[in-house]
Amino acid sequence: MQQPMYVLSEDSSRTRGRAAQDSNVRAGRAVANAVRTTLGPRGMDKMLVDTAGEVVITNDGATILREMDIEHPAAQMLVEVSETQEEAVGDGTTTAAVLAGELLARAEDLLDDAIHPSVIVEGYHEAARIAGEAIDEMRVDADLDDDLLARVAESSMTGKGTGDVAAATLAELVVEAVRRVETDEEIDRDDIRLHARAGAASSASELVDGILLDEEPATDDMPREVTDATVAVLDAKLEVRTGEADAEYAISSVDQLDAAIRAEDAELRGYAETLAAAGVDVLVCSKKIDDRVAGYLADAGILAFTNVSDADAGAVAAVTGAKRLGTLADLDADDLGTAASVSVERHGEDDLTFVRGGSGDGPVTLLLRGSTEHVLAELERAMADAVDVVVAAIEGGVVPGAGATEIAIADRVRSAAAGVEGRTQLAVEAFADAVEALPRTLAENAGIDPIDALVELRSTHESAGSAGIVTGERSASVGDPVAAGIVDPAAVKREAVASATEAARLILRIDDVIAAE
Incomplete structure (x- = not known):
């Protein structure tokens, strides 16, 4: 008898067939269930504590899954789904994770x-294609004015921690920020910077027409505010030049020493004189500024910043329209930028530098305030998501929110299932059931009966064409989300369906798990 050949090490383990599929499906469902209760405006928060005792309080799906110590490889795929959703459109991370878990749950019944x-897998692929068509058909035919975009931002932030200020107020700041950087060609998301600073109420958050730097003047005797400022951005050291080769100079008299000191001092003073002669009021230097040069710059009334990060130096150049200079030689007016004001302001125990009203097309900054670090962290996540969804809405349009689009998808997929041949039809119908789990979860998290809500959602959708779980201050009911101002970017829905389906299909195709112990 031929002896079996073993190609795995003794420390390896192997799970095959249905056992492997069951393990992967259960892991995926467990991840989805971990974030299910956070879905929607009435979703609950999670408190995550790491081994060092650091606490994160959030209901953002991507943050929760990222902070969880997940080891199962199939479960990691759902974490990647939320991360992909976050990177692509900035919101809908919980939706994507929950949908992926539901697709796996329905697949488990089919496997049984x-x-x-x-x-x-084939059925899910076809259903996802039909879902994409349904999303396109649900797109709201309306002008994307500031009011509608503010609703998009507000819908994104509702249920997330915004401190003492209403989401509507912050939504207006987000829309204003996006409009400031919008051009005919595109919207560069990186042109909207977020700067979080604890020590004040959330209502103190503001939009800065420019940028903020965590910088303080090179010396204390420099001016702390310059209006109508001429700005230079320098990527060179302002210190005594040194040769590349090692060299020694023999000084044999006091006169020679004095002459060397005077020459060195003249070189350093020359830097300040060159900048002053060019009319520079503010210098942003990404390299070191010698203390003596800083003193001469202060004497000339120039506000200077030293060792500024490359990113911040680039942002200043973009805001002010200045060129980044590698040397002060041949400095002229075309190399310089302008700003309405550059001011150093005290916030708590730290100095913040504000560059406002630049002549360039550079970024704007949302200065976020919070009474505690936990509030501020959640506010920053909420505002980042809001900016992303407003940009996505401008680029791809909006659809009804509150679960209405998911009801439309399920209805469209279920109707199309009748035209699918063979057992694939069962998978298409299972996809529709999985999508309906999203509005059902919204209803459950809002405190209303999920079964009754689902029945009413289907009925209202058939008669009115749009039906979702509309939440008020004290109650929730089935209604028209568009009339209530609840809309979501179409890109968020499309990405959630695509990424969740792809993850579920990938997991279902695995029938053998080999692990090294």
């Missing part, structure tokens, strides 16, 4: 009925 994984 002896439906082959390849058939399920």
